[in-house]
Amino acid sequence: MKIDIQAGSLSLSEDERDSVKQRVLMRLARFQDNIHSLNIYFKDINGPKGGIDKECTLTLKVNNLEEVVISSKAESLINAVDRSTERAKSLLARRLKKSQRQKKVNSKLDMQALDEDE
Numbered sequence: 001m002k003i004d005i006q007a008g009s010l011s012l013s014e015d016e017r018d019s020v021k022q023r024v025l026m027r028l029a030r031f032q033d034n035i036h037s038l039n040i041y042f043k044d045i046n047g048p049k050g051g052i053d054k055e056c057t058l059t060l061k062v063n064n065l066e067e068v069v070i071s072s073k074a075e076s077l078i079n080a081v082d083r084s085t086e087r088a089k090s091l092l093a094r095r096l097k098k099s100q101r102q103k104k105v106n107s108k109l110d111m112q113a114l115d116e117d118e
Contacts, residue, residue, distance in 0.1 A: 001025075002037040010042050010077070020081055024058075027085040031092050036061040042077060056080035058088050065095055 039059040046053035057071040072083035
């Protein structure tokens with residue numbers, strides 16, 4: 001899985017970038033084979049004013065599915081990352097399960113069509 005981090009107007013050290021990557025990889029580990037690439041974008045909405053103004057947007061390119069975009073806001077970058085990855089995990093689980101069900105239905109329809117041709 002290719003991971004790209006864009007800090008926007010924020011400055012992130014290499015240690016902070018590594019920490020973000022590790023947090024995301026741990027949370028999305030079970031989907032690693034399905035995710036082609038992941039873009040993480042940070043934004044400080046209010047600048048120095050403070051408040052719930054750190055935004056984390058995840059853009060995931062998933063094999064055989066539409067692109068997934070998740071965005072969360074929090075007081076800290078880590079909390080925003082955690083919220084976004086938890087939401088991404090839930091969404092990916094639902095979409096992959098739906099995709100697998102659809103594949104089974106299509107397979108059954110193909111088998112029925114073959115039976116009818118005989």
